[in-house]
Amino acid sequence: MATLKELAKSLNVSISTVSKALNDAEDIGEETKRRVKELAETLDYKPNKFALGLKTKHSKSIGVILPDIQNPYFAEVLYGIEKAALEAGFDTLICVSNESYQQEVKSVRMLTENLVDGIIISIAKETLNLKDFQHLTNLKAKKIHLVQFDRVSPDLACDSVQIDDQESVKNATNQLIKSGKNKIALVSGLGSLNVAKNRIQGYKAALKENGISKNIKLLEVDGVDKTHVQFKNFIKQNTFDAVISIDNKSGIIFQNIMQHYFPERFKKVKIISFIHEKDALLTSPPLNFINQRGAEIGILSFNLLKQRITEKEKNKTIRKEKIIASINFQ
Amino acid sequence: MATLKELAKSLNVSISTVSKALNDAEDIGEETKRRVKELAETLDYKPNKFALGLKTKHSKSIGVILPDIQNPYFAEVLYGIEKAALEAGFDTLICVSNESYQQEVKSVRMLTENLVDGIIISIAKETLNLKDFQHLTNLKAKKIHLVQFDRVSPDLACDSVQIDDQESVKNATNQLIKSGKNKIALVSGLGSLNVAKNRIQGYKAALKENGISKNIKLLEVDGVDKTHVQFKNFIKQNTFDAVISIDNKSGIIFQNIMQHYFPERFKKVKIISFIHEKDALLTSPPLNFINQRGAEIGILSFNLLKQRITEKEKNKTIRKEKIIASINFQ
DNA sequence: GTGAAAGCGCTAACAT
């Protein structure tokens, strides 16, 4: 790897001239700049990150903390973040909390040690339950900017990006109603997350608006791994002509169980689910889906963060972006 | 963040004494070591990574390059790697190539600039097709160790960890045969990957051993996103009493399509699939699965890498670990 | 318009 020193020697100028030339400093002659940049290009000079970090105390990199990398939604958000970060010349350090508070604290610490300029986080379930956000509030003192997405805690004063959960589910429910359904069930594998509360509220709001509030049918579980029996019982004990699944798995399971055990009833039921288009195609017939627009959320999150990193004047106004999900009937 | 300088001042000793004490150098008095370490502990001293990297040219970190983070298998391997790395005190930098050669090259470059001590990679499809491994072979000159897993290229002289694909599929096929099946189909969404070739070979070997080689039924596609029609046609045109899916999606789709369009035939068909246990539970009935033991592969990969990083004598022998998958009938 | 020098936090060879 070429260094400033080597460039300087080759060109018979001083190290500081080379440094300034590459940084387009005012006081360097145009001709010199040209020569320096040309040689840097041919020698494929890249500034040494460690020297830079040591000197400047920041690293032109950002950290991302995801609760669960196996969830395709988070993987898609990550994709958006990385894409935007790459274009802006930032490295991305990825951490996975696995929904654990301890792991999240460790991740924050690791990112801090790596002098990231900012962190994009979707908070772990455990942290949300504990309501202990000190590791995150501490970041302000270290001048590390923070952006939350998806699992947004109102207790945290920072920019955020999320789906408008309530509005999105209300939309979806209304569309089902318009298509003639009026006994709509809702299935959630999200436990007590705020996200779940908001989505359920949207569902209830739509039923209410349409005067069918007495038809509320809720199946709530925390995680869907061993819940086949609960699903089956729910189906047996309830009448419904449509189902909204508000997490990324229960819709698939619900459809499969109906198809398996209640094939006749299944034919008359419309299911819509918060899943990725790719997963919607795993089932047959394909599932209708609520598109969470993960990549867009990622890009938006990065852009908010970048604004904070680059802005000179501290702007106190907190930005809360809400995106409406798009509804896809297949 | 506390620095050596601050510790030194507090203790009225020199910076180098502190440094040596923390590194347990021979020539520092026990009492001094104790005092230094104690203060370091209370002040929560952590060596500055940038200073260290600048000085030592390595970073006590490793890089991981995955082709696709949305694949739960890779996510699980990642989990194993991170766990092992954390225990050994290494940071993990994660890159996703999205199956793209260009992106893989960029990732290698980024990791190199970050002075990782080693890289664990599962090679992108595109790279495998192009057979251009220069970005990887170059690593040797930079003294960055390399370990491959899963998508192992024989053209690359480095340690590797993988499932014994042939043996694993042979096992699974044999078990199906023992359970009375003799018209076994194989479905692949893996395109022309070596992994696919080996798995298909295992399937054929088992059929041959059992004298039913004339019953070979193959459905091969490259990616499963828009292939419902192909699946349906295959099912219509072939008779089979069991199916082996050798990727992480086709089994689910296959089962769902059969259940949807051919419910009677479906009842007599046994399906087994290369998927994660969690995904096996998405379907009803749950899918039988071939457990790829991702976490173990991750841990093993890291351990191989760590050996290379820490060993003094360059050991020329290349280690190729092969793990047999476990077969789970539900 | 260009260069010399200090210093970021650390290690290690070389004094003492």
Place this chain on the structure above:
DNA sequence: ATGTTAGCGCTTTCAC
């Protein structure tokens, strides 16, 4: 047993 010093690659102030 402890301290001094040089230097990793870079930026930046100050001098020329």
